[in-house]
Amino acid sequence: xxxxxEALLERVGALLRTxxxxxxxxxxxxxxxxxxxxxREAFRQAGVSLxxxxxxxxxxxxxxxxxxxxxxxxxxxTQHPRFFNQNFAGADPVAVLGDWLAAALNSTVATYxxxxxxxxxxxxxxxxxxxxxxxxxxEGVLNPGGSMSNLSALxxxxxxxxxxxxxxxxxxxPRLVAFTSEQSHFSLERAMAxxxxxxESLVKVPCDESxxxxxxxxxxxxxxxxxxxxxPFFVNxxxxxxxxxxxxxxxxxxxxARTHGMWLHVDGCHGASVxxxxxxxxxxRGVEAAASLVWNPHKMLGITQQCSVLLVRHxxxxxxxxxxxxxxxxxxxxHHVEEDLGEQSFLCARRADSVKxxxxxxxxxxxxxxxxxxxALELAAYTAERVRQDERFRLAFPPSFSHVCFWWxxxxxxxxxxxxxxxxxxxxxxxxVAIKDRMQREGTMMIGYQPLAxxxxxxxxxxxxxxxxxxxxxxxxxxxDRYGSELA
Amino acid sequence: xxxxxEALLERVGALLRTxxxxxxxxxxxxxxxxxxxxxREAFRQAGVSLxxxxxxxxxxxxxxxxxxxxxxxxxxxTQHPRFFNQNFAGADPVAVLGDWLAAALNSTVATYxxxxxxxxxxxxxxxxxxxxxxxxxxEGVLNPGGSMSNLSALxxxxxxxxxxxxxxxxxxxPRLVAFTSEQSHFSLERAMAxxxxxxESLVKVPCDESxxxxxxxxxxxxxxxxxxxxxPFFVNxxxxxxxxxxxxxxxxxxxxARTHGMWLHVDGCHGASVxxxxxxxxxxRGVEAAASLVWNPHKMLGITQQCSVLLVRHxxxxxxxxxxxxxxxxxxxxHHVEEDLGEQSFLCARRADSVKxxxxxxxxxxxxxxxxxxxALELAAYTAERVRQDERFRLAFPPSFSHVCFWWxxxxxxxxxxxxxxxxxxxxxxxxVAIKDRMQREGTMMIGYQPLAxxxxxxxxxxxxxxxxxxxxxxxxxxxDRYGSELA
Numbered sequence: 001x002x003x004x005x006e007a008l009l010e011r012v013g014a015l016l017r018t019x020x021x022x023x024x025x026x027x028x029x030x031x032x033x034x035x036x037x038x039x040r041e042a043f044r045q046a047g048v049s050l051x052x053x054x055x056x057x058x059x060x061x062x063x064x065x066x067x068x069x070x071x072x073x074x075x076x077x078t079q080h081p082r083f084f085n086q087n088f089a090g091a092d093p094v095a096v097l098g099d100w101l102a103a104a105l106n107s108t109v110a111t112y113x114x115x116x117x118x119x120x121x122x123x124x125x126x127x128x129x130x131x132x133x134x135x136x137x138x139e140g141v142l143n144p145g146g147s148m149s150n151l152s153a154l155x156x157x158x159x160x161x162x163x164x165x166x167x168x169x170x171x172x173x174p175r176l177v178a179f180t181s182e183q184s185h186f187s188l189e190r191a192m193a194x195x196x197x198x199x200e201s202l203v204k205v206p207c208d209e210s211x212x213x214x215x216x217x218x219x220x221x222x223x224x225x226x227x228x229x230x231x232p233f234f235v236n237x238x239x240x241x242x243x244x245x246x247x248x249x250x251x252x253x254x255x256x257a258r259t260h261g262m263w264l265h266v267d268g269c270h271g272a273s274v275x276x277x278x279x280x281x282x283x284x285r286g287v288e289a290a291a292s293l294v295w296n297p298h299k300m301l302g303i304t305q306q307c308s309v310l311l312v313r314h315x316x317x318x319x320x321x322x323x324x325x326x327x328x329x330x331x332x333x334x335h336h337v338e339e340d341l342g343e344q345s346f347l348c349a350r351r352a353d354s355v356k357x358x359x360x361x362x363x364x365x366x367x368x369x370x371x372x373x374x375x376a377l378e379l380a381a382y383t384a385e386r387v388r389q390d391e392r393f394r395l396a397f398p399p400s401f402s403h404v405c406f407w408w409x410x411x412x413x414x415x416x417x418x419x420x421x422x423x424x425x426x427x428x429x430x431x432x433v434a435i436k437d438r439m440q441r442e443g444t445m446m447i448g449y450q451p452l453a454x455x456x457x458x459x460x461x462x463x464x465x466x467x468x469x470x471x472x473x474x475x476x477x478x479x480x481d482r483y484g485s486e487l488a
Numbered sequence: 489x490x491x492x493x494e495a496l497l498e499r500v501g502a503l504l505r506t507x508x509x510x511x512x513x514x515x516x517x518x519x520x521x522x523x524x525x526x527x528r529e530a531f532r533q534a535g536v537s538l539x540x541x542x543x544x545x546x547x548x549x550x551x552x553x554x555x556x557x558x559x560x561x562x563x564x565x566t567q568h569p570r571f572f573n574q575n576f577a578g579a580d581p582v583a584v585l586g587d588w589l590a591a592a593l594n595s596t597v598a599t600y601x602x603x604x605x606x607x608x609x610x611x612x613x614x615x616x617x618x619x620x621x622x623x624x625x626x627e628g629v630l631n632p633g634g635s636m637s638n639l640s641a642l643x644x645x646x647x648x649x650x651x652x653x654x655x656x657x658x659x660x661x662p663r664l665v666a667f668t669s670e671q672s673h674f675s676l677e678r679a680m681a682x683x684x685x686x687x688e689s690l691v692k693v694p695c696d697e698s699x700x701x702x703x704x705x706x707x708x709x710x711x712x713x714x715x716x717x718x719x720p721f722f723v724n725x726x727x728x729x730x731x732x733x734x735x736x737x738x739x740x741x742x743x744x745a746r747t748h749g750m751w752l753h754v755d756g757c758h759g760a761s762v763x764x765x766x767x768x769x770x771x772x773r774g775v776e777a778a779a780s781l782v783w784n785p786h787k788m789l790g791i792t793q794q795c796s797v798l799l800v801r802h803x804x805x806x807x808x809x810x811x812x813x814x815x816x817x818x819x820x821x822x823h824h825v826e827e828d829l830g831e832q833s834f835l836c837a838r839r840a841d842s843v844k845x846x847x848x849x850x851x852x853x854x855x856x857x858x859x860x861x862x863x864a865l866e867l868a869a870y871t872a873e874r875v876r877q878d879e880r881f882r883l884a885f886p887p888s889f890s891h892v893c894f895w896w897x898x899x900x901x902x903x904x905x906x907x908x909x910x911x912x913x914x915x916x917x918x919x920x921v922a923i924k925d926r927m928q929r930e931g932t933m934m935i936g937y938q939p940l941a942x943x944x945x946x947x948x949x950x951x952x953x954x955x956x957x958x959x960x961x962x963x964x965x966x967x968x969d970r971y972g973s974e975l976a
Contacts, residue, residue, distance in 0.1 A: 036827060056854050057853050108576065144839065171658060192657075194834060195684050328731050346682060349794065351793045365546030440823065
């Protein structure tokens with residue numbers, strides 16, 4: 001290692017250790033708000049341009065250290081107990097270490113010969129997750145994100161419905177139609193376009209009041225598609241929708257899927273982790289009927305980005321769909337080629353995303369994951385109750401799972417009866433934007449908002465981070481009330 | 489941070505620093521060869537099962553430290569000067585640090601609000617890479633691998649050829665046909681299946697003796713496809729093929745593409761990095777005519793896995809193809825939404841892969857990247873000459889770029905005249921397997937072999953790692969000769 005790299009390793013290593021050991025400190029701002037121009041200026045002040053110069057001269061170690069300091073200072077502290085903005089809040093530092101280990105070894109999991117330990121670790125986590133889900137024996141693969149896992153599931157389901165498509169493409173058969181709820185993740189829509197089946201062939205099935213797909217509406221939609229001469233082949237059931245955290249009714253959807261010979265895929269990116277909790281795993285009842293399940297440990301299990309697992313009940317199908325028998329990589333005459341994972345995924349070279357899950361799981365145990373889940377759900381329940389009893393707030397939806405969706409209500413509208421009256425609607429919509437602006441500028445907290453199902457912008461508190469306490473919830477609500485009051 | 493995580497951070501942090509500072513040591517074995525059962529036993533000896541138990545109990549920090557030690561001991565040392573097996577040899581430790589920084593901050597680059605610094609860093613590297621390639625202004629996106637980038641390019645090209653496909657799928661139009669060389673990467677084939685265009689609609693165009701796509705053969709293939717009533721829409725030109733490192737003739741292919749209204753995509757995953765070298769960048773001549781280029785800094789620039797950049801000349805097209813306007817994430821009424829990157833890629837949440845490239849680039853400068861390239865190409869030339877003049881070896885192909893492909897020749901066949909005689913063919917084929925087996929067992933080096941274009945298994949020495957010296961090449965060849973002699 002050259003002396004510059006060695007010096008940087010020393011200096012940046014120390015900065016990162018300090019960052020991690022204080023990453024959940026409440027005294028630090030969640031974010032030091034800055035627009036693009038301010039950020040560029042901050043880097044200039046640190047003596048490093050954010051842009052790459054032409055030509056880019058080699059900089060000194062000291063300049064790079066300042067760049068890393070600036071990056072740490074202006075990046076969002078996603079482990080902070082008042083970062084509720086996304087479902088990757090509160091990564092476990094053990095997972096960070098697993099990520100570091102994978103980066104230091106810099107291999108890919110395509111072949112056993114180049115990544116023997118990581119190959120077996122991937123198989124170990126896939127096998128155990130399948131058992132936890134009641135899907136064992138299942139094959140599986142780790143993907144860099146849920147979008148990739150959903151895409152792969154769609155491809156596999158098409159292969160079952162229309163095996164000629166692999167060779168001949170979509171012209172080999174009739175129009176194929178997939179079904180998903182209107183509140184499911186947008187990756188399904190992107191995937192339908194990418195797979196050449198077309199966005200219009202994704203039917204968005206209506207939900208009930210809690211955001212769960214209605215089995216009767218699915219049945220009806222399937223009938224309509226058939227009437228139009230198309231072939232229904234795929235149902236995506238969501239376990240933990242993005243905005244409301246709703247769980248589609250798996251047993252009923254499985255029944256419809258079975259009746260019509262469709263592949264049942266469960267998008268459990270967010271919600272599948274509940275399987276670790278004896279108390280709450282009933283939410284996933286019916287998952288054992290799924291043909292495939294995607295589960296993102298990088299959400300509720302605190303694993304760092306990215307760690308998404310696709311489990312598949314049809315043995316050999318991943319390989320059937322993805323293998324191209326590349327002679328330069330998967331030589332059949334070398335040692336342990338049967339262990340190679342690179343023929344089971346769309347991506348050839350994949351980062352070793354299993355190691356961070358493996359390491360975290362070994363240190364925390366099943367019980368640690370269960371505790372993480374139950375802590376989050378307990379806090380969500382506490383918050384929902386707190387909001388319900390306080391006329392300064394109003395639930396926008398019945399609380400469900402780890403999500404609490406609500407408005408701050410300005411004094412003149414309390415108690416809020418009807419959010420749908422046009423002037424009330426407009427006021428709530430705009431206030432969420434203004435309150436969020438204040439949060440960001442003050443750096444006290446980060447919470448997402450969005451409209452849904454006719455409701456104006458509401459805040460969504462997402463519970464995931466084990467560092468969050470009831471006090472944090474109280475502080476968050478009080479701050480929100482203060483900002484709202486000042487703005488109203 | 490809890491005390492267990494803190495202890496692990498301390499202990500594992502120290503192990504990783506030691507590993508990195510000694511990662512290029514010649515005294516260490518490249519690999520400590522072990523089959524799956526031996527590996528499982530090694531972990532058992534360390535007091536940790538490689539499998540996840542049922543239930544998995546939480547383990548002590550000490551056990552986890554031993555697991556990390558075992559992982560380091562049995563993983564392939566890809567920075568070792570005698571690891572020639574893959575084109576991710578010799579990662580720059582500065583890139584490892586960038587990866588660590590991204591993991592510690594654990595965000596994604598979907599939105600500016602959650603990843604302000606990483607968003608601007610991604611834009612900075614995209615903008616500068618486009619300028620280096622002469623493709624500026626171009627839009628771009630970082631993907632977790634070249635397969636994903638090639639897939640995205642194919643999707644964009646289809647959108648240009650058949651805009652209705654996004655909504656209506658492939659049934660909206662005629663069969664679309666894509667062209668690539670018979671020696672191009674298999675990801676194109678996977679992508680054609682995944683996009684619903686079908687593997688059969690990928691025409692594999694013959695190569696010349698050096699592995700370059702033949703423009704006349706492309707022209708002929710396009711004509712044939714038209715005659716069959718299909719619509720040619722996409723040509724993939726490879727800059728640095730996987731096995732031979734060949735560069736397709738871009739100006740000639742661009743001309744064919746232009747004549748027939750096809751999208752020219754350049755798969756420069758491996759070879760585009762040569763653009764940094766004034767001396768060798770002529771290999772990429774013609775790239776400025778490309779509609780899209782994929783470039784993987786995680787190959788020849790020493791960036792850790794994964795770091796793949798797709799550059800696109802059609803402004804707005806990434807967004808047109810991928811945007812779904814998800815209201816929960818890309819709120820139009822929040823700050824700096826125009827900076828959000830999540831609508832420009834198939835993946836929504838993406839790891840911040842730009843930061844490791846940014847950091848490495850800033851420390852090494854353009855000159856550092858150029859030096860890395862030129863060092864590799866100088867060593868490849870040295871090796872090719874060395875092999876050519878030594879009757880113990882025989883070049884399997886004319887040397888090209890960073891790749892040297894050759895056989896070790898057993899004494900009774902020297903000088904090797906005709907490799908194609910059946911018994912010679914069989915002997916060479918089998919000897920490569922046996923020699924590789926010895927390398928792995930002794931842990932002295934790792935080199936890939938494969939058959940191609942009728943030739944029996946040959947070794948491919950891939951030059952990428954800046955730690956490799958001429959002495960390493962000499963040692964490698966002598967070791968290969970020793971193993972061969974003992975086995976022959």
